Amino acid sequence: MDLSRGKLMLASFLTLVASGIGFATRTAAGGPWEREFDIGGGQFGVILGAGFLGFGLMIFFGGILVEKFGYKPLLVLAFVLHLISAGMLFAANPLFEGWREADPSTATDKVFNLLFWSAFIFSICQGLYEAVINPLIAQIYPENKTHYLNILHAGWPAGMIIGGLFAAGFIGADAWFIELPWQWALSSFAIVVLAYGVMVLPEKLPETVGESSGNFGNVFSCFASIPFLVLIVLHALIGYMELGVDSWMTKLMENFLPNSVLILVYTSFLMFILRFFAGPIVHKVNPIGLLLGSSVIACLGLIWLGSPIQSVAMIFVAATFYSFGKAFLWPTMLGVAGERYPQSGSVAMGALGAAGMLCVGQIAGPRIGAQQGYAMSENLQQTAPETFERYAEPDPISSWGYEYRPLDPARLNAANRTELVNGTPKNVDAVREADLIPADVKPILIANAEKDFKNVQDSYLAGGRRALTLTSYVPGMMAIGFLGLLIYYRSIGGYKVIKLDGHEEEHDAAGDDEELMGQTGPVEY
Template structure:
């Protein structure tokens, strides 16, 4: 029994590791994509958003499909589609080269579509995985569901650690060891996918709540509860804050750290440790109180990260504070869904995950990118108008109610890779060799590099900080929502764990949050 449960736990854990690797490497691809494809901040943000959009759609509908068709078929489908998304990455450069010859005006837009749909397909697989593994782990470990859900979701930061270190070592011009083609780095998640497939596809999986109860309609009963609808809104905000910031962390910190992906690796390491070893602690405290406190800490942490910190050491201190705030939010919300709405099985958990991921994909990723680009352009235009005219695109764009002339992506990438010491340009090769910068613009950029480069980098840094500061309002709203839930539960006698037979227990008195029947082989 323990061996079978352990194999399913490991395989489920690896699905999140694969997702984390793909996520971390994709967030580090902004520089290569700017350099090779002339992709701007808004386009990069949209691709990051696509990496969550499919997740949000599929984790909800996947929850329904899980209850209808069971775990096994969806896992097999996700296995195949995940590998297809990796193949699409290798097609991007050959297609782009062909488009530059046949349709140069639309080459960037076309390759953007390839990268967008690859990320979207990747996120569909993530949604299928989570639609399966959350209720599966809750079902095979009914004796301590909260603890094992936290262990399960340590797989996500574990994947980001692996992917982040791989990105630091091999992606971009500042790679520690050697820069390899980004396609190989971004598709490295496929190795873990194959391992997970070998582990889980031959296994027999238990029946879902819907299959075992014989009443498919009962799994939707959670939507008749007003507190559950509030939880959906709050989980959307959690997705915006946690995954939206993680998606942009590497880009927002690129002028603060020698290799900015390290901040993502560090915060992921903290999340891994906290989630993996603190499950029993989470289980013994009021989960709504924990969510309220975590929201306040996360808000303060983002404000600190968005402040004008100069010391690298203080950046990591602020990141530590922020990580303490966000570590338990996602898995604890899933625990609340399982404890309060056990009859809804995977649908309740899927609805929360869908809200979080849809918010990231449709709002957080694109909006944070727009905020960063707008604040950077405004800062550069005010501080160095002549530099702005050399670096900004000619045509304005409009996004999220903001209209501005964005800094050209290829020129920004070149500026970030040009060092200036004591007012003199050390090496302008990054500008001269940039294929996507028009040749007629290069002489002015090279001759003014000593004054332009510091101004561009400062504006880029300012834009990143402002984006973090603006995002801090999100956990502030979360704290208000969780405070309202605290007051509500106190008014009805306290937070209780609901069991499948309709009874209830105090949270501190139970290690069985879901109490689902476990097949004898598990």
């Protein structure tokens, strides 16, 4: 069968662009959903978490399904489900109006369930795409897997850039240009989905490793390898650091940058450039050494971001350093799985992806949030105890080993939303307009706003910095793990690429970059 692998690469790239756009725009939907459906921060967080859970589960099980049924059926399923997810967004408002007329007390819960399942279905599609495209690209570029997987995964930050800028310009009351109906903004990913569908769905795709070998059970052999089990743990830590920090970066920098979404757009832009254009460098170096060096740089970058930086310029310098550390980690790990365990096909890559995504959704997100909340409350209690008593919840909570009195979300939100001029709030409208702040409390907050708002914002920033500093321990642990793997591979003669026939060759001899970069024409499978 003749098929342009350049066309397959582009189509696979677009699936990650669509995923990035959907992720970035959904994170900006909290305000519109709160205004239209009365969905609070807790419910909004649950909706966001649904994406990570479905993504992580489907990457792993999707890998098994790919080896059993092939690439094409799963791509078709993901294509259909993605469009259904977009359609559910457009159904939210008319359904909510009907539910509110029938029973106002249940309307919010019902629309929450609809949005939850829309996000979950979207995440299932993301998992299916990853389960297909990672082994597919590794299969059609067997000579240069790590290089092309880095190019492929430039699609995620590309989508984050597009979605982040779109969110800043058109979503929410503070949109730069004009506020569009949130349904149109959040479903914009469907345009990219249709584009990749037109490109690839009519084509016949190559057989998977499991289909071509005739031995389905062999694809699970990677789990008998201790180094592979170590890779699973390390990839979980990569997910914790990279996507966990990305999920929280905008919130953690909220009181330090004029528009904190810019830091996410900027780091995504750097990741795109590094992954897309630095592939030849990745191919020429030992991937385990690259992962070790990247972990050290990411660790230092997070320590720098968590330090008491006083200028916006230095924030971006520190973010640049951190981006150089995290850029190559995820796709290079997938490249290692493809090069060392080719007989396991999509199952090996799916296991790594599942470990990373499940760690984000079930550990990183809530743990980073608990660390930030604890450090913020502790800082405010120590530096401004009177302000703390006015803003803290009466009862302590326990989360991830931290026991503390959290700040009341409505009061914290009001203080954070208020612009300060030389430390003085411009107005107190955010307190007056907050429906969830009791009427008898509002006069007290307004009377003390001049000193309280700055104290709260300073403590919020201190909490964010502390969370970033604590997260720096994660790439530190990764560095130790990669150093162990580096020592192990040297003890067995060095890191080598394993072919399907069992033949081994040196990593830098696995392909010629100048030759491969030009191979975008028809390829025989």
